Amino acid sequence: xxxxxxxxxxxxxxxxxxxxxxxxxxxxxxxxxxxxxxxxxxxxxxxxxxxxxxxxxxxxxxxxxxxxxxxxxxxxxxxxxxxxxxxxxxxxxxxxxxxxxxxxxxxxxxxxxxxxxxxxxxxxxxxxxxxxxxxxxxxxxxxxxxxxxxxxxxxxxxxxxxxxxxxxxxxxxxxxxxxxxxxxxxxxxxxxxxxxxxxxxxxxxxxxxxxxxxxxxxxxxxxxxxxxxxxxxxxxxxxxxxxxxxxxxxxxxxxxxxxxxxxxxxxxxxxxxxxxxxxxxxxxxxxxxxxxxxxxxxxxxxxxxxxxxxxxxxxxxxxxxxxxxxxxxxxxxxxxxxxxxxxxxxxxxxxxxx
Numbered sequence: 001x002x003x004x005x006x007x008x009x010x011x012x013x014x015x016x017x018x019x020x021x022x023x024x025x026x027x028x029x030x031x032x033x034x035x036x037x038x039x040x041x042x043x044x045x046x047x048x049x050x051x052x053x054x055x056x057x058x059x060x061x062x063x064x065x066x067x068x069x070x071x072x073x074x075x076x077x078x079x080x081x082x083x084x085x086x087x088x089x090x091x092x093x094x095x096x097x098x099x100x101x102x103x104x105x106x107x108x109x110x111x112x113x114x115x116x117x118x119x120x121x122x123x124x125x126x127x128x129x130x131x132x133x134x135x136x137x138x139x140x141x142x143x144x145x146x147x148x149x150x151x152x153x154x155x156x157x158x159x160x161x162x163x164x165x166x167x168x169x170x171x172x173x174x175x176x177x178x179x180x181x182x183x184x185x186x187x188x189x190x191x192x193x194x195x196x197x198x199x200x201x202x203x204x205x206x207x208x209x210x211x212x213x214x215x216x217x218x219x220x221x222x223x224x225x226x227x228x229x230x231x232x233x234x235x236x237x238x239x240x241x242x243x244x245x246x247x248x249x250x251x252x253x254x255x256x257x258x259x260x261x262x263x264x265x266x267x268x269x270x271x272x273x274x275x276x277x278x279x280x281x282x283x284x285x286x287x288x289x290x291x292x293x294x295x296x297x298x299x300x301x302x303x304x305x306x307x308x309x310x311x312x313x314x315x316x317x318x319x320x321x322x323x324x325x326x327x328x329x330x331x332x333x334x335x336x337x338x339x340x341x342x343x344x345x346x347x348x349x350x351x352x353x354x
Contacts, residue, residue, distance in 0.1 A: 005042035012043070012059060013050060017129070022080055023051065024058040024128040028121045031063045036073055037110070039063075044077040056080050058087070058132060060124045062113070070116040074099075074124075076109040084109055086131040088160055093243050094123050096266070097167065101160060163245060166252035170263050175272040178238050178265045182206070187236040188229060190215070192250050193269070197242055199282040201269055204240070215239070215250055220257045237262040244268035 008027050016025035027043060040061045051057055057078035064072035076087055088109070091099050098114040113120065157165075173181065182189040182204075191198065191207040192215055203209070210218050217225040221233060229235070237254060239262065241247040247264035254262035265272060273279050 002042070005039055005046055008039075008043045008061075009046035009050065012047060016059075017125075019129055019132040022056045022058060022132040024078075024132050025060075026121060026124045026128070027059060027061040028124070029063050030066070036063050037075075040073075040075040040077075040110075044075070047077075048079070053079075058083065058128050060087075060128060062116075062121065062124060064116040069114070072113040072116040072120070074111045074113050080132075081109075083131045083134070086134055087127055089245065090127040090130050092160065092163070093245065093267075094127065095120075097164070101158075101164075163248055166248045169255055170248060170251055172244075172248070172263055172266045173238060174266055175275040175277055178240070178272070179275075179277050181236065181238060184236075187238065190237060190239045191269075192239055192247060193241050201242060202273070202279045202282045204269070204272060205278055205280050207240075212241075212246060212250055216253055216257060219254060219259060219262075233258045234261055235259065238265060239263070240265040240272065241268045243270050 008029070012025045012027045013023075016023050018024075040063075043061055044059070047057065047059060048055075058080045059076075059078050061075040061077070062072045064070040074091075076084065091111075095113060100112045100114065178189065181187050189204060189207045191203050191209050192212045193201070193203075194211055198209070214225075217223050218227050219230045219235075219237060220226055221230055223230070237251075237259060239247045239251045239254070241250070241264075244265060244267045247268055251262045251264040267274075269279075
């Protein structure tokens with residue numbers, strides 16, 4: 001095994017590429033699964049020896065068996081493990097439910113990829129290139145960690161496990177399926193991306209713009225801040241974000257509210273656009289509708305006689321509250337009286353499609 005490990009390490013270094021000062025590569029082979037964990041660790045150690053302790057490296061070792069369909073073991077290693085979250089996000093985006101987490105060596109990240117295909121190796125190269133060329137946005141929280149994550153507390157779950165559990169509850173839609181469903185007037189297509197992302201990427205014409213932080217408040221039929229259209233637990237709600245990860249968590253949160261027909265778009269806005277479906281450029285998608293930063297979201301105090309209008313402290317243009325959560329052409333000029341669980345009146349702006 002020592003000779004094989006040395007040969008694989010040499011091949012990996014010879015075929016490696018370099019971006020942004022980071023050397024990256026893919027070791028890929030077909031082999032029996034027996035002993036692969038040990039071989040992966042040995043290859044990682046030898047690459048580290050040859051490259052030197054100061055080298056910035058990222059590698060993926062993939063090996064798949066002879067069974068059909070083939071399952072590949074995936075081992076991510078290198079000195080740039082601070083970029084592991086970027087790599088895992090990219091792997092998950094490309095492979096979805098085919099990617100499975102596994103316990104493995106402590107020197108890297110180990111998992112498996114179901115139904116290995118010939119073009120998957122190129123996808124692994126693309127994952128490493130994307131992670132190596134990523135440059136953090138300047139800011140106080142933008143630095144990439146330089147070390148492996150700390151040990152997990154008992155009972156904790158990683159974001160990748162939480163995401164997988166969320167998706168297990170959803171019947172996700174392809175962009176074309178979402179498009180077909182969105183043509184029905186009772187189906188709500190909801191864009192949860194922040195404004196800066198919408199301006200950069202564009203959006204989908206007719207989509208409701210409800211950013212992630214207000215999603216549950218707007219769609220819970222029991223919420224005082226709900227939209228008028230949030231009048232049924234059977235409402236079909238299709239959520240999308242940029243690439244389809246945050247939207248899965250968001251859709252699962254709607255399931256938790258009892259909205260059993262909530263789901264999201266596999267691949268998000270990026271996949272929608274790549275499918276050639278209708279989009280609006282970012283410069284045209286900017287909306288004057290703004291988030292209610294000071295919206296009263298907490299339940300009313302027991303001693304309150306009248307509940308505050310959640311829109312009473314919003315910015316106004318004339319008599320119209322500027323509110324986030326509806327397409328352009330919404331009439332915000334009308335008040336509707338609602339009552340709380342004790343029958344006490346309060347008012348919110350009614351959202352009427354115009």
